[in-house]
Amino acid sequence: MDAIRWEGNTLFLLDQTKLPVEEVWLSYTDYRPVIDAIRTMVVRGAPAIGVTAAYAYCLAALEGADLKEAKAALAASRPTAVNLFWALERMEKQAAACGGNPETLIAEAIAIHQEDVAMCRAMGHHGAAVVPDHARILTHCNAGALATGGYGTALGVIRAAHEQGKVDMVYADETRPLLQGARLTAYELVTDHIPATLIADNMAASLMAKGQIDLVVVGCDRMAANGDFANKIGTYSVAVNAHHHGVPFYVALPCSTIDLSIPDGSGIPIEEREADEVRTLYGVQTAPRTVEVYNPAFDVTPHSLVTGIITEKGVIYPPFRENLQKLFG
Numbered sequence: 334m335d336a337i338r339w340e341g342n343t344l345f346l347l348d349q350t351k352l353p354v355e356e357v358w359l360s361y362t363d364y365r366p367v368i369d370a371i372r373t374m375v376v377r378g379a380p381a382i383g384v385t386a387a388y389a390y391c392l393a394a395l396e397g398a399d400l401k402e403a404k405a406a407l408a409a410s411r412p413t414a415v416n417l418f419w420a421l422e423r424m425e426k427q428a429a430a431c432g433g434n435p436e437t438l439i440a441e442a443i444a445i446h447q448e449d450v451a452m453c454r455a456m457g458h459h460g461a462a463v464v465p466d467h468a469r470i471l472t473h474c475n476a477g478a479l480a481t482g483g484y485g486t487a488l489g490v491i492r493a494a495h496e497q498g499k500v501d502m503v504y505a506d507e508t509r510p511l512l513q514g515a516r517l518t519a520y521e522l523v524t525d526h527i528p529a530t531l532i533a534d535n536m537a538a539s540l541m542a543k544g545q546i547d548l549v550v551v552g553c554d555r556m557a558a559n560g561d562f563a564n565k566i567g568t569y570s571v572a573v574n575a576h577h578h579g580v581p582f583y584v585a586l587p588c589s590t591i592d593l594s595i596p597d598g599s600g601i602p603i604e605e606r607e608a609d610e611v612r613t614l615y616g617v618q619t620a621p622r623t624v625e626v627y628n629p630a631f632d633v634t635p636h637s638l639v640t641g642i643i644t645e646k647g648v649i650y651p652p653f654r655e656n657l658q659k660l661f662g
């Protein structure tokens with residue numbers, strides 16, 4: 334399964350706002366509409382946003398657009414996932430080295446894309462080792478093939494563990510307000526024939542209390558130097574619940590999601606999205622039109638609630654600041 338393709342100097346994105354009802358591919362030859370595609374979440378998930386921005390940068394080069402302007406506009410699309418900025422920095426460095434040659438830039442974007450898939454597979458390999466036999470795993474949001482270059486981070490770990498016959502059940506939180514768990518994670522699991530049960534977000538604690546969750550694994554949008562990390566809103570409650578019930582809690586991420594320039598989670602910028610995402614469901618009004626809404630897209634989970642960090646280089650355990658620095662500094 335994939336959600337991003339580059340063919341004939343054209344970027345193709347699987348429209349994730351339409352899944353799982355319709356599989357619609359959109360095509361882009363201009364970088365400007367890609368900004369909107371990221372903002373409106375046609376494409377979403379930290380690594381996928383980074384890969385998409387790299388290809389959009391190539392479109393700007395092919396158009397002969399001002400690359401500085403294109404980079405700034407792409408960077409302003411969503412603030413939390415650091416992969417976006419990481420990929421754009423890497424493209425800008427390459428542009429400086431090659432004088433903005435489109436062919437060289439396309440090769441760089443393809444490398445970013447392929448490396449992301451390879452990192453997900455490596456994470457899957459390392460992460461599967463922490464999954465016990467007959468595991469019942471809980472995940473939140475979508476950190477799968479759709480959220481990455483392919484295969485997935487948290488779902489990559491689940492896929493690899495499933496390939497080893499270790500997974501009895503995956504519980505997918507539906508993930509209000511935009512239902513990435515229900516629409517995307519459930520879709521990936523069902524498509525890949527991985528045993529899956531969809532739950533509303535408020536059901537996770539009761540499953541843990543009944544001893545029905547052996548392990549939690551989630552993705553990440555940005556990790557600070559001490560291991561605090563931002564992920565989809567609701568991840569923090571899952572971590573608190575897991576801690577209370579003694580359930581191991583893992584976060585899976587590639588090096589492109591680590592931001593060592595931020596000392597702790599308080600420095601991670603958190604995107605706030607439109608009120609109507611909470612007041613409505615699929616365009617149907619579910620709350621008074623004028624009610625005040627609080628709609629942060631992400632929350633920060635403190636490293637003290639994390640059992641281990643699954644990366645492409647291996648699994649890191651506390652002390653996280655020292656061990657992240659050793660591996661990625």
Ligand SMILES: CSC[C@@H](O)[C@@H](O)C(=O)COP(=O)(O)O
Pocket residue numbers: 377378379380414473474475476477480481485486487513551552553554564565566630
């Ligand atoms: C491998 S994806 C990791 C995260 O980006 C994912 O868990 C998440 O929070 C996605 O948020 P989204 O708002 O759907 O882009």
